[in-house]
Amino acid sequence: MSEHKISPSLEMAREKLVARKIELEESLAQSAQEKFSDDQVQDPGDQALTSTMESLRTSLQDSQLEDYNRVVQALEMIEQGTYGICVDCNKPIAERRLISFPNATRCIACQERFEENNVDQI
Ligand SMILES: [Zn+2]
Incomplete structure (x- = not known):
């Protein structure tokens, strides 16, 4: 009974964050998998393209990871009542x-x- 009550608007924010977290998790898992299959196809002619794609994907992954960390932190803040x-x-x-x-x-x-x-x- 001593637990602080989560308001409906906060509950809604939390649901959105949880959905975003799952989405990011799936997307990050997928990028990791794609990277793995790329490693098996090593065509020298495509090296330049591959490395360009690689760095693009890495920066995309980085921003997704940052986003993911923000979402995780926000969920903790909801639990602590500081969100x-x-x-x-x-x-x-x-x-x-x-x-x-x-x-x-x-x-x-x-x-x-x-x-x-x-x-x-x-
Ligand atoms: Zn202020």
Whole structure:
């Protein structure tokens, strides 16, 4: 009974994140498999193309992996009750921002201030 209750909108966000996580998992597993079958077909004439495709796929995989990590982190934040709440001003983070950065810990205004302060320190 002491567990914090998840609001309907948070529950919806969580369902979306879980669906996105599964999608990314499948896509990452598929890329890994494609890479494996490519290794077996080594045509010297296609080397250049293959390596171009390879680096394209790797960067795609990297961004998918980043996305995946963000989603995993966001799901943890939902469990902890910190999802979608700015750590600086305690206000809800804009939904548009959460779509691109589900693991955002600051609203846009606080994030900008935070980055400005960080630049000053460097
Ligand atoms: Zn804020």
